[in-house]
Amino acid sequence: MKKASRVMTTMNMRPENMIESSAEKISRQSQLLSAQLQSLRERIYEPNAIKTLKTYTSREVAGLLGIAESTLRQMSLDGEGVIPDRHDNGRRAYTLEQINETREHLARKRPNDALEFLPRRRGSDKLQVIAVANFKGGSAKTTTTVHLAHYLAIAGLRVLALDLDPQASLSAMFGYQPEFDVDENETVYAAIRYDDRRRPIRDVIRKTYFSGIDLIPANLELMEYEHETPQAIADGHGRGDEIFFRRLSSVIREVEADYDVVLIDAPPQLGYLTLGALCAATGLLITIHPAMIDVASMNQFLAMMSDLMYVIEERGGVLKHDFIRYVITRHNPNDGPQVNVVTLLRSLFKEDVLAPAVVETTAIASAGLEKKSLYEMSRGSVGRDTLNRALESVDSVNKEILRHIKEVWGRS
Known part of the structure; x- marks a missing residue:
């Protein structure tokens, strides 16, 4: 954001006949789009540009x-x-x-x-930290995360939603536009950074309009962690909880008593942040759109992830997840090739593929345009039957994930 300001200053000082550089052009277009997004948000969430949750009958x-x-x-x-x-x-x-x-x-x-x-964890029940991951665009990673967060909160659980993606899509779903609403040192980077500006994780947790859900928002400063970690390793930050892949799990432990579930929307690449999420997680959800090109991409993701997991284990990391599940998203059950892909995945991965799938529906697309989940949509905003079918699909997936959580807690 500071770099963008410098670019705009340079633009203002530049003579009118000088050709605009690519960096300046992209910065200008980014700021134009940011301003327009802010204007849209103010119109959607009048009068205070703050999201609110519907009431229930x-x-x-x-x-x-x-x-x-x-x-x-x-x-x-x-x-x-x-x-x-x-x-x-x-x-x-x-x-x-x-x-x-x-x-x-x-x-x-x-x-x-x-x-x-009140199905909250109690006694010795282990905090569930669930990372939602994939690096293929269109796999509905953020959509899966926000719907699961809302479902668990409606079920009575205490949820911390942690946006680990610099693109901040999860933050936007909770009503935060990163350029305007998330200042410097207000993401989880503040809690895991390597210098003396490090802050307790409680300082960057925000209450949300959705009762039962707290949020750690994201913005582009998370990329600093990717840039700084190699140097930090060289400087000796490579032991105990200070090593890069343990830093996230270490700070999550600071607020363990406050939550039942932590949901991590992981970045769409296998960097240091994603590896930290994998090490902090007790459960892993891998979203997959059932098209052959997406499956091929996911295969590369799995191959690279397994290689990096072996490296982490060689460095003393412990990677034992309570469950790893593949979540079929944007599924059209009337599409023959998609059905074949789903059949293939189920034959290969067996029960690791969630039995229910999220169907492709205009209801989810319509909700996304309003930065809402299906659980926030009012009756009449989309067709009743369309909304009911979409909710039934999403509910079935989330119910199955909640069942896995309860099994870890020793409940049927």
Whole structure:
């Protein structure tokens, strides 16, 4: 960002008849686009350009909690638990924060069913750190991450979403435009950098509009870690928690008690940041669009990743994930070649390929244009049947991932 400012200053000082350099042209176009994106955001999220989450009806809340709607209504009448707002038509409207408060109330009231109402980890349950990775564009890596984060939060879990991708797509989904909203030393780079400007990870964690989810945003400064690590290794930062592949897991441990799940949106390349994510992770999700060119690309990704994992293990790193699963995304079940690819993957990787797949749908594309997940879309924003089919697909994938998490915690 400082470099861009210097370029713009140079442009302002340049005589009018001097030809614009490529660096200056790209910088100018980047700033024009940034300004336009900021303007669009202000129009979409009026009046304060801040994202907000929809409210839930009594029927939706009862379904999420697994209780009868009449029970929820009676709780409200008796003043038991939270008191929801009411629309002009008299219908009750619950925020997600109120739903989570109701979960906690029911867990206290019915201790035998506490885990059903509030499935958070407890006692010796291990923090789940799940990295979502692939370096092929279009594999829906960020879309998978944000939908899983929202699903887990709606289920009552405490989630930390860690954007490790300098392109900051996950941050944008949570309403942050990196050029405007994320200043210098406000990404996870601040917590893992090698100099005296290092900060505690708590300093860069932000609350989000989505109750139950905190975020560590990203911006281009994350690339500094890729540039500085070779020199840091040469300077002796190569032992214990100081070695590059342990730094991320070390800082995550500082906030371990605050969360049930940490979701890492890994960069789309196998650099030092991605290796740190792989070492910090207890679970790994590899997203794959079922087209042969994408599968060929993923094969190269897996080959390079395995080679680097061996190097890390030789340096004393421990890479034992509780689960590694391939997530089929953007799947068209009516497309013959795609079906063949999915069949191939399932025959090769067996149960490591999640049984459900995320179908290709205009609903996810429409939600993405508004920087939303399907869980944020209001009824009527897209066709009811289209939205329901899309939600059913995404729910089935996320439910299966949650099942794996619960199995690690010793729950059926």
